Amino acid sequence: MAKPIPRPTPTEQPFYDACSEGKLVLQHCQHCGHVLFYPRTHCDACQSDQLAWEDASGAGTIASYTVVRRGVSTDFEAPYVIALIDLAEGPRMMSQIIDADPDALAVGLSVKVDFAAWSEDITLPVFRLHPALDGGGAGP
Amino acid sequence: MSVSGLGGEFALIGMAESAVGIVPDKSPRELCVQVTLDAIKDAGLTLAEVDGLITCNAFAEPIMYHAEAVAEYIGWQPRHCVTVNTGGGTTFMALNMAAAAIQAGMADTIVVAMADSLRSFMSREQAMVVQSSSGHPHYEQPYGPTVPAYYALIARAHMDQFGTTEAQFAEAAVSCRAWASQHPKAQKRDPISVEDVMNSRAIADPLKVLDCSLVSDGGAAVVITQKDRAKDGPHKPVTLLGYGEGHAYEHISQAKDLTTSAAAQSGRAAYAEAGLTPDDIDLLQLYDCFTPALLIQIEDLGFCGKGEGGAWLASGISRPGGGKPMNTHGGMLSYCHPGNPGAMFGLTEAMTQMRGNAGERQLPNMRTALCHAQGGIMSSHATIILGAED
Numbered sequence: 370m371a372k373p374i375p376r377p378t379p380t381e382q383p384f385y386d387a388c389s390e391g392k393l394v395l396q397h398c399q400h401c402g403h404v405l406f407y408p409r410t411h412c413d414a415c416q417s418d419q420l421a422w423e424d425a426s427g428a429g430t431i432a433s434y435t436v437v438r439r440g441v442s443t444d445f446e447a448p449y450v451i452a453l454i455d456l457a458e459g460p461r462m463m464s465q466i467i468d469a470d471p472d473a474l475a476v477g478l479s480v481k482v483d484f485a486a487w488s489e490d491i492t493l494p495v496f497r498l499h500p501a502l503d504g505g506g507a508g509p
Numbered sequence: 510m511s512v513s514g515l516g517g518e519f520a521l522i523g524m525a526e527s528a529v530g531i532v533p534d535k536s537p538r539e540l541c542v543q544v545t546l547d548a549i550k551d552a553g554l555t556l557a558e559v560d561g562l563i564t565c566n567a568f569a570e571p572i573m574y575h576a577e578a579v580a581e582y583i584g585w586q587p588r589h590c591v592t593v594n595t596g597g598g599t600t601f602m603a604l605n606m607a608a609a610a611i612q613a614g615m616a617d618t619i620v621v622a623m624a625d626s627l628r629s630f631m632s633r634e635q636a637m638v639v640q641s642s643s644g645h646p647h648y649e650q651p652y653g654p655t656v657p658a659y660y661a662l663i664a665r666a667h668m669d670q671f672g673t674t675e676a677q678f679a680e681a682a683v684s685c686r687a688w689a690s691q692h693p694k695a696q697k698r699d700p701i702s703v704e705d706v707m708n709s710r711a712i713a714d715p716l717k718v719l720d721c722s723l724v725s726d727g728g729a730a731v732v733i734t735q736k737d738r739a740k741d742g743p744h745k746p747v748t749l750l751g752y753g754e755g756h757a758y759e760h761i762s763q764a765k766d767l768t769t770s771a772a773a774q775s776g777r778a779a780y781a782e783a784g785l786t787p788d789d790i791d792l793l794q795l796y797d798c799f800t801p802a803l804l805i806q807i808e809d810l811g812f813c814g815k816g817e818g819g820a821w822l823a824s825g826i827s828r829p830g831g832g833k834p835m836n837t838h839g840g841m842l843s844y845c846h847p848g849n850p851g852a853m854f855g856l857t858e859a860m861t862q863m864r865g866n867a868g869e870r871q872l873p874n875m876r877t878a879l880c881h882a883q884g885g886i887m888s889s890h891a892t893i894i895l896g897a898e899d
């Protein structure tokens with residue numbers, strides 16, 4: 370088994386192209402203003418197909434997280450942190466929180482996007498704790 | 510028995526289970542064949558008197574046209590023959606489709622049969638990978654989440670929102686094992702304590718290995734027909750009083766709410782059709798793939814208030830001798846969990862209790878049971894309410 374690598378559709382390609390350039394982008398519905406994730410052909414609030422890519426701030430908070438102690442396959446070395454991140458723009462995404470002390474994690478903490486190469490062609494967003502956004506300067 | 514008002518018109522007249530747990534001597538297809546024939550026999554019928562078959566596919570032996578393959582294997586050409594796939598919820602959604610098919614005149618008597626062999630016909634890694642493949646291939650799976658990790662995200666959110674503790678999740682596993690210790694067929698029968706669960710191997714925090722259901726082989730089948738046709742069989746029929754479904758999302762990262770599931774919708778519809786409330790239910794047969802899933806179903810199906818599931822479990826009310834017996838066969842945490850067929854054993858146990866054949870664990874005055882199944886990561890839900898015949 371190898372790590373699962375996304376094979377973007379043409380609709381999704383701008384998201385992955387941006388990741389490769391170290392940018393997080395999200396689709397904004399031109400009809401209702403809803404911000405989407407994951408990328409779609411139609412808005413999941415109003416079903417409009419008038420969607421436009423815009424840069425995201427990369428800031429978010431932890432909606433939930435888990436420290437995986439037994440990896441899904443030998444390609445994933447445990448422990449690693451899987452989290453649901455509520456992006457500042459609204460949508461939620463699954464990701465990994467990297468370089469974090471598991472004991473320092475909590476629901477509601479601020480995180481900031483970073484990028485990690487998953488293969489030669491694919492770079493994915495990952496997140497790091499960002500204590501400065503929680504009003505504390507002394508990070509882990 | 511659908512939300513369109515068929516409640517009370519259909520009955521379960523036959524049932525069968527294969528050997529469960531570790532069953533290396535039969536393939537999933539062979540187990541499915543066996544329980545199909547055994548359930549028809551249990552109903553006092555011949556193959557010629559049954560004209561429908563509904564199955565679900567097996568992870569360990571996928572077949573393109575599964576139901577047709579099972580029928581072909583036994584030399585049967587049923588009038589209605591179809592394979593259903595809604596994950597763990599397939600069990601009861603298939604049962605509702607059977608009732609609807611009978612109502613529509615597509616068949617008179619239908620066998621719903623399923624089997625899989627995650628334990629003996631797949632490697633540990635294959636079983637893990639195939640199960641985690643329910644994750645989104647582009648936006649979840651690349652990060653390496655396991656199925657326990659998905660449920661751990663739900664557990665953590667519940668702990669954060671309601672103050673639920675790891676020990677309260679553990680109580681669910683302890684309760685199921687206490688019942689399993691009274692079932693001679695259960696895969697795991699040695700009683701366990703909350704400490705045993707807490708000290709078991711960490712899988713995906715806060716879940717430990719004893720918070721996770723088993724990996725098993727096994728199959729089960731039931732026979733359903735119209736109630737007026739159900740009188741002449743060897744066993745007291747079990748009436749389908751109510752049914753409901755709820756479908757919230759497919760992927761957990763798209764859930765609008767991590768701690769309230771569509772079991773709230775499926776339960777509401779089933780209670781309404783049955784004309785019953787949670788107080789009227791004698792036996793709860795819930796979908797315990799992971800302890801937090803069980804806890805959330807208890808809340809969403811109205812057996813306690815939202816956020817009170819931990820205290821409800823810790824009170825011991827669901828254990829042997831308690832006022833709301835739950836998963837009296839031991840559930841998927843202790844009886845067996847062969848994948849999609851998992852909830853079938855909750856159903857066959859409810860029928861066994863209603864027939865008065867549950868031996869040491871027989872409940873007195875069994876009138877009603879609620880059985881719940883879910884597919885995906887708390888994604889799609891099906892609830893059935895059963896009533897005993899007078």
Ligand SMILES: [Zn+2]
Pocket residue numbers: 398399400401402403412413414415416417
């Ligand atoms: Zn829109």
